[in-house]
Amino acid sequence: MKAIFQDNYGSPDDVLRLREIDTPLIGDDDVLVRVRAASVHADIWHVVTGQPYVLRLMGGGFLRPKNPVPGTDMAGTVEAIGGNVTRFRSGDEVFGETVKANQWTNGGAFAEYVSVHQEALEFKPGNISFEQAAAVPTSGLIVLNNLQGQRRIRPGHRVLINGAGGGVGSMAVQIAKACGALVTGVDSTAKLEMVRSLGADRVIDYTKEDFTRLGERYDLIFDIASSLSLAESRRALAPTGFYVLIGHDHYGKAGRRVLGSLPRFFLLAAISPFVRQLPKMFFEPLGRRDTMPVLKEMLEAGKLTPVVDRTFPLSKVPEAIRYLQEGTARGKIVIVR
Ligand SMILES: NC(=O)c1ccc[n+]([C@@H]2O[C@H](COP(=O)([O-])OP(=O)(O)OC[C@H]3O[C@@H](n4cnc5c(N)ncnc54)[C@H](OP(=O)(O)O)[C@@H]3O)[C@@H](O)[C@H]2O)c1
Helix, strand or coil: CEEEEECCCCCHHHHEEEEECCCCCCCCCEEEEEEEEEEECHHHHHHHHCCCHHHHHCCCCCCCCCCCCCCCEEEEEEEEECCCCCCCCCCCEEEEECCCCCCCCCCCCCECEEEEEHHHEEECCCCCCHHHHHCCHHHHHHHHHHCCCCCCCCCCCEEEEECCCCHHHHHHHHHHHHCCCEEEEEECHHHHHHHHHCCCCEEEECCCCCHHHCCCCEEEEEECCCCCCHHHHHHCEEEEEEEEECCCCHHHCCCCCCCCCHHHHHHHHHHCCCCCCCCCCCCCCCCHHHHHHHHHHHHHCCCCCCCEEEEEEHHHHHHHHHHHHHCCCCCEEEEEC
16 A cells, blocks of 8 residues: 655655655554545654654654654544454444544554554534534544533633644634634734634734733633743632643754643642642543543534544655644645545
């Protein structure tokens, strides 16, 4: 089969090549999917470049990636099933995430075929395209995990999404609206119209206004852009509100090459018992088996509509990653077959 192959860490143009390789073998609990679409997101950039360096010690592969084929979020049709798989049949249309645990690893989705654990797959809703379905799994998992499966939002809550026009933010706006929140989306000028069209009640241009100084208070600040200090976010938080950090390294521009955002997470976790507005860290993260059915239901109900900015063919993955890095995409970038 044809696949994008990475035999080293480095810039996408230097290390990614389209190659002919063996079709993956499947285990008893796996499904072989013929990939129709696979999305590009920030963690793809991390694993291709090998930055922050700590990801190489976290299962990615020390000198070179353990799995040489990047890509984690995909949609396609079932080609074959393992001996223990009873839920899916050949020809079913599915979507899901190909990595089992750590998202800082390659998942093999930028290829004609990929092997996926059955628990990470769901039936693709009929009302969305393969391209849209491929845009959902990881961003949706991140949003639902950080909202603790929506439990952090009550109807009427004032929720601010910082970085609302990006891959995770565009899902967060819609999921928060679906929970009945009053949503404020913060992003750069060119993305605000899209953020509003996703349902945000109010939008703020971070290049013109500092929302922490506008005198508004929020029940939840979801800091996807990771641009706020705790002190800044507390200026705009209600006394019982929460600050939730995602940890964005801005494709290397944040400069945290060795450890990325991990030190910030550890610091916030360490002080969280003493700061009321920081979530406590004893929540067990949701897995794909928990989040995929919720996302599927929201897609079917029209509560979540993935926005695809642009598609690229498999041979143009380096160009697609460069486009992601530029930061101008409004919605997701998707690789199509
Ligand atoms: N999307 C995924 O599926 C995925 C998967 C794995 C991990 N993640 C993690 O989730 C985080 C966010 O990913 P993402 O895909 O949402 O990234 P993204 O698509 O790059 O979105 C980030 C958004 O934040 C905006 N932004 C930049 N600086 C800002 C500021 N100071 N204030 C407010 N907004 C600002 C950016 O707009 P401008 O560039 O126009 O300023 C952009 O729209 C990353 O840490 C990533 O590692 C995401």
